[in-house]
Every structure is written in C-alpha cells, then in structure tokens.
Amino acid sequence: MWLASACSEFNHCTGFDILLQHVAVGAIHDAAERFNPPRCHPGTRVAAQNKIKSWVEAAVREYPILWLNGLMGTGKSAIAQMIAEYFNDKSRRYLLATFIFSRGAGDRNNERFFVATIAYQLALSLPQLRPLIERAVEDDPLLFSKSLRTQLSTLIIDPLQSVSGSMGVEQQKVMPRLILIDGLDECQGSKVQESILMLLVTLAQQQPIPLAIFICLTPRTHHS
DSSP states (O other), X not given: OHHHHHHHHXXXXXXXXXXXXXXXXXXXXTOGGGOSOOOOOTTSSHHHHHHHHHHHHOSSOSOSEEEEEOOTTSSHHHHHXXXXXXXXXXXXXXXXXXEEOOTTOTTTSSSTTHHHHHHHHHHHHSGGXXXXXXXXXXXXXXXXXXXXXXXXXXXXXXXXXXXXXXXXXXXXXXXXXXXXXXXXXXXXXXXXHHXXXXXXXXXXXXXXXXXXXXXXXXXXXXXX
C-alpha cells in the first residue's frame, strides 16, 4: 500500500514498482509470513528428496515437470520446503522461483498474483531479466488486468527466451532452473487450478531454458 501511494504522490512509478504491487510476498518459500514452515525430520523422506534432487540436477531431463501428490498430511509441503531450501543454497543456486499457495491467505489462494510473483523472483535469480521484465510492465502498465497467459508470455517466456538466446548450451545447464509450486489444491476453484497447471505446461513446452517444474498438490476427491 505504501508503495502504491508513493507512486501516486511522486508520479514516477517504474515498471518494477508496478510489478511489486502484484506480488504475493508470503507465497515465497522464505517469506517472514511463513515463519517456521514445515520441514522433514532428519532422516525421513530421504529417498523422495534424493529422487527430486537428482531430477533437478540432471543436465538433461526426460520430463520437465515432476508432480508429487498425496493425501493431506503426508508431508508434501515439508518435502517442498526442504527442496526449496536445498536449491536456494548459494553453493547450488538452482532455485528460480517458488509459489506456496494457502487457502487462508487472500493473496495466496487465487491466481491473480501468481505470474507477477514468479516474475519478481526470476528478476532476482537472473538479474539480466530484470530490465526486460521492467520494460515490459512500463510498456503496458495494465498488463496485470490481462489474462494469465498474456502475463506469462510477456513477463516470463519472452524475457527467458531473450536471455537464453545469448547463452550457450553449457551456460544454460548451470543456470537456475527450478520453479517450485506447493499447495496448488489450496487455490480457489478447480478451474483456476487447471488454468495454472496449463500455464506451467505451456512454460515447460516452450522450454526457454532447461526448466525443472516441481508441483505438489493433494489430488481431488469426489467431494472437491
């Protein structure tokens, strides 16, 4: 709110300022809002974590999307948190972005903030993307009133393709690649959940860089 009023008062909002107004800060894995997030107890779920780590670290992946599903309370979010922290470590730096959905949080239980939050983290993980993302928002300040598909193309796919075009294959293999989505089932409405899944499939199909998209959710039952 302060940022929005400051932009209005001084009338010189940058594209990044506008982007920040559409970011769900609490959806990022290390946000203060998520103080003491779920983690695996030492020595537990090791096989699952190792499988995921090997998939992310592979120079060439057979499939770009890995889906971890299971009933509520089976430890999916704990595994997701551990994986995010592991790849956010400075010695690895494979983490591109995270989005942790939450049914009880207004900016984390719908699709409105999803693309902007991912784009913001991409601008931090790959600083060469920031001017491209910022310029895209400045060129169309109403971008966030448009479809998620348009936002995805403008803020994520196009900038990634632009950057990857100037890199060799070996450079792309060692750059950040992991996008982690947890709790997608806590996003309101099955149609919205499906639309986000389709966005991620589109991103994986475009493959602007060798992405690894890890998704955790509870499968729907006949009651949902």
